Amino acid sequence: MRSVRKIANMTTDFNGKVIKKYLCEGCGNEVTVIRAKMLFGPKKGEWFEGKKGCDCEVYEIVRKEQEQAKAARLKRIFDENSLINPALKEATFENFEPNEFGQALQKAKRYVEEFDLGKPKNLFFQGSFGTGKSHLSFSIAKALQEKGYSTIFISTPKLLTKIRTTYGKSEMNEEQIINALADADLVVFDDIGAEGEISGWPIQKLFEVIDQRAGKHNIYTTNLSSSEFEVSKDLRRIFSRMMMDAEPIIMNGTDFRKKQFLKKVKENV
Ligand SMILES: [Zn+2]
Structure with a gap:
């Protein structure tokens, strides 16, 4: 100074x-x-x-500059390492609509409020397709980023595609993402099991990635039921990691996108 x-x-x-x-x-x-x-x-x-x-004014300017630099760094970590389906990019707590899941919304908001690096906690969203699990997890990641934490949102099928296509080639990007996943304050692993793979090298790699996140904050979402995780050793290992220190949030219900679509069809008849 x-x-x-x-x-x-x-x-x-x-x-x-x-x-x-x-x-x-x-x-x-x-x-x-x-x-x-x-x-x-x-x-x-x-x-x-x-x-x-x-020097108060100067310190204030420096403090603001440091704050802006930190916010920009957190956004860059998120943008450069996240793998997101475009439809999710605008998701927030405010535009979460399925009101049958008001309780899930409250739990998600509470997770953000109570977030504490010293007390790692996992959330496990389980339930049928299109109920808003990804929407809520994405909103949590964004809200925590705004609170000053480094967060990354990973579409697990996209991560597996990346692992599969860059395997054997020395592609920086995959290594960069996996290193960033180890360091982040929170990682969302979205849609685990949706890729349809039950074993093999990419699934083992996914287990390693999840395993190295033990003792940190993670959010998992899946359409698979607990018994569907029993079909292979690799899935079972992933399931058991996901259960560690995790609060389950069950969201079974009507596919929200389908409901919206049917509503539109009805209006246009
Ligand atoms: Zn002063």
Whole structure:
């Protein structure tokens, strides 16, 4: 902060009569209040009072700049590493509509409020297709990013495609994503099981990725029922990791998109 102080003193460097000195509560500096005459400008000759030594304004500028830089960094982590279906990108708590899942919405909001890096907790959204599990998880990731946490949202089928297509090739992007997944404060693994694979190298890789997130905050969503996770050893291992320190949120119901569509059809008859 030494260079900052130097700039502050330069901008307030003037000579005059010292009226008082005090310690600023904001920056801790000794501040000198001076009374002096304007030497130039339209108010030339007029008396004014000025403070010398207080760096509060400069610290405030630096603080704001650091805050903006942090927000930009968190957004970049999210944008560069997330794998998202375009339909989800506008999802927020405010535009979550299925009111039969009001309780799920409340739990999701509470997760954001109570988020604490020292107390890792997982959410496990399980239920039928199109009930808003991804919508709520995406909203959580975005809300936490706004609160200053690094978050990443992963469509698990897309991650597996990436792992499969870059396997053996030294593609930076996959490695970058997997490293970022290990570091993030929260990772959402959306739509686990939707890729239809029950075993093999990509599923084992997925297990590794999930396993290295143990002891951190994670959110999982799946359409698979608990018994469907029993069909292979690899899926069973993933299921058991997902259950660790997890609060289940069950969302079974009508496909919301289908309901919207049928409503539109009815209106147009
Ligand atoms: Zn000050």
